[in-house]
Amino acid sequence: MTTTRSERHVPVNTVPAQDPTGLHITLRTGSGTGSTRLSAFDHALHLAGVADFNLVTLSSVIPPGSRLEHVDTPLAGAHGDLLFCVRAEAYASHPGEVAWAGLGWCADETGAGLFVEHHGSSEQQVRGLIAASLADMVATRGHDYGTVSMSLASATCVDQPVCALVLAAYQVATWHESTPAATTTGAVPPVTPDDADTSALGDDEAGRSVSVPVPAAAQSAVARVSVESRVDTVTAADYYQLYRDAFSDIETRAVARHMLHESEFLEEMHDPRVRKYIAWGHDGQAIGMTTLTTDLEAVPWISPRWFARRFPEHSARNAVYYFGFALVHPEHQGAQVLHAMIEPMALEVMKNRGVVSWDMCAFNDARGFGETYMKLLEAYGEVTTEVIDHQTYYAATYHDPATDSTR
Structure with a gap:
């Protein structure tokens, strides 16, 4: 038996902008289990309501006018459609291991902002990574994107692999209407x-x-x-x-x-x-x-x-x-x-x-x-190899309490 659990941390107003023409980004979580990591990932997608989409992962920038909302219902769309998304997932495969995944984001008054995704073995680790990444990204841009928000999911392995998933669904598209966009996702042709x-x-x-x-x-x-x-x-x-x-x-x-x-x-x-x-x-x-x-x-x-x-x-x-x-x-x-x-x-x-x-x-x-x-x-050049450091481990094993003669 594998236990899973999901924890969400989403403020009521995640993005101030309410532009009806902007993106409605839905935040979804799932903690799945399966006989393999891949099937655990699929189960997590199912619990998040997005199992039947082909995922196109984005580079974590939130466009102006966007609004974020956490939902628990399946995402509308046809079987096999493309889903443009940002996602974080974590896996645990050995009994007692815990997987944590999290998305963090911040956005200004226009709705423009940034996402980051991290995973780890503890909530504290993931929260720290999210905060550090967003702080660096905001500093690089020199722009105030407001307060950091986070959504986290966790899964604990008992006897089968588990997957913790947090996904931000941007937009659904059919293959026909998304062909131009699908060619710009960063794929690089093989190099001879x-x-x-x-x-x-x-x-x-x-x-x-x-x-x-x-x-x-x-x-x-x-x-x-x-x-x-x-x-x-x-x-x-x-x-x-x-x-x-x-x-x-x-x-x-x-x-x-x-x-x-x-x-x-x-x-x-x-x-x-x-x-x-x-x-x-x-x-x-x-x-x-x-x-x-x-x-x-x-x-x-x-x-x-x-x-x-x-x-x-x-x-x-x-x-x-x-x-x-x-x-x-x-x-x-x-x-x-x-x-x-x-x-x-x-x-x-x-x-x-x-x-x-x-x-x-x-x-x-x-x-x-x-x-x-x-x-x-x-074999590839004139090389000088040297030992640059050593580490020695010691062990002191006690056998009996100290006596007056041994003090």
Whole structure:
């Protein structure tokens, strides 16, 4: 039995504007469950009244004249119509895990405003992320958009995957009338290997995917490697299962937590600052992933200021890279898949005369992973590799109360 619950926090007057010609944006929530993450997402859509639409996700800007209203009734429209929307969803797949999703927004007296969407493992985390994002976005525009409002949903997993969903429905359109709009949603055509330049991936092209050449030595195992700036939520949830399969044994092998929680993993998959290098098998399935970033603020377990002090010249050129993690599906583990993903990363760092850092627990180091990474990286140029820090964990085990002679 899976329990779900939804919590909504919507002021009575979310947007002052009452222009009858403006958009009537309806806010909807749903907390669904299913035997898979995808079916849990579909159940949440059903509870939100929008299950039979094809969703077109927007970039979170509220047009002037808009008015917002929270509703619990199904949205009118024909089966298969397009729904232009902003949405946040969160997933939990293991007993006891809680998923929180939230939309936050603010709008001025004309009804123009901004939406943000976040997800996490607690209400406090999601509220904090929403407030921080909107504060930055408002400051960037230098315009007073008024008070921040939020709508939140949560779902708790007991024995099946769950999905918490908050969706702002902008407008419904048929395929015929929406054809021009549907071609402007940010899709980017595939890039051929000869034209691929992973350095072109940035915040302004979130969602872009490029293909990079597969080394000859890896082609028997890897059909292609793609570089993604942002991965959609449903696909990211599937990747998280691959991540768990690859890292499950580390939970009992290292003192420090090396596995990201699902909410943290999904946040990283959505973060365009972190590039995802994905290896695909010949059956079309993802079999490996590595991550790389030059924005060290995107890596919560390191100190960007330390790197700025240690590598000042590289930092000034934005040429300090962090290699987040490397995973290969247990059925495909071997140097070939790792080689296919690390080569494009190493070539980029080499091109920029950069420095790339990574961390590794003693268990994986003893298994030879550190040496493998070094050999792969050293194949692309003259490289100096050094250990830049150590962490030691201590344990004091008490056996008996202290006596006078031992004090």
